[in-house]
Amino acid sequence: MTRPLVITDCDEVLMHMVVPFAEWVDAEHGVIFRIEDASFAGALKRKECGTPLEAAEVWPLLDGFFRTEMGRQYPIAGALEAMAAIGAQADIVVLTNVGPDHQQRRADQLAALGLDAPVIGSRGGKGEPVARLIAEREPPVAIFIDDIANHHRSVADEAPGVWRLHMVGEPAIADKIVAASHAHARIDDWTAARDWILARIAEGVRAPEPALA
Structure with missing residues (x-):
């Protein structure tokens, strides 16, 4: 499965x-x-x-x-530990807007820290690459995590059945960024975020799609 x-x-x-x-x-x-x-x-x-x-x-x-x-660069507090716990229950893909030119550098950066996950160096809105991943893998449940509100809007449009978590892990800017209206939750702490993600995985259901007007 x-x-x-x-x-x-x-x-x-x-x-x-x-x-x-x-x-x-x-x-x-x-x-x-x-x-x-x-x-x-x-x-x-x-x-x-x-x-x-x-x-x-x-x-x-x-x-x-x-x-x-x-x-x-250095890890956000608790991020790698949370990824290890999540990786025991789910596949992880890193979707980062560094572009194709820096995709391998990013993969090497994360692998050196113990996160050996596929990395996609994209550009622009993340809805289309998320929708492609869902179509390719057909997961029973999927969660998207990003700090930028526009990417949550993009994913909501292109892959509405994906759970969306808005996270800004940098304390220097977190209080200056408004919660994304297209995300299902805003959590900036990895302990709480890990628990929220694992709860969605345990439930095993798709995110609710917006009702048609």
Whole structure:
């Protein structure tokens, strides 16, 4: 029988990203990172004048970080222990928006920490890759975990029978991010999140789909 499936993001769910990224862009690029609104680009400002970076300047910095600085990242408290407990009951796939270029680096990063799970380096909304995984694996129950609200909306549209957990594991930004309206739960602590996920697995039922108007 096909096992349950947990599809999880990585940055700010399994691994700290914004804090090591902020330290790096400060030290190496003269850029400060301050979460003051919902825009990642708007949070990046030049130290010398305080002006926000243009959107076109942001991806090269992120790409550079993932290309050479992933060693600065470290696990969210309790994440790897929770994944070990969950992995005893379900298959785990890491769906991360680092893109195909950094997919293997991410897999190597997690494997070095003891999480040897398939990694998909996607771009854009996560609804389509989640729907493909569900179609391929046909799990009796599936759970999606991500820190970004738009991905929960995307999954709700493309794979509505998947349980959706909104998690922001980085305390520096968690209180600045509103709970995703398309998620079934918002939990930022891995002990509580593990229990919620294992409860969904034990129940073994699909998430309720929205009633048609």
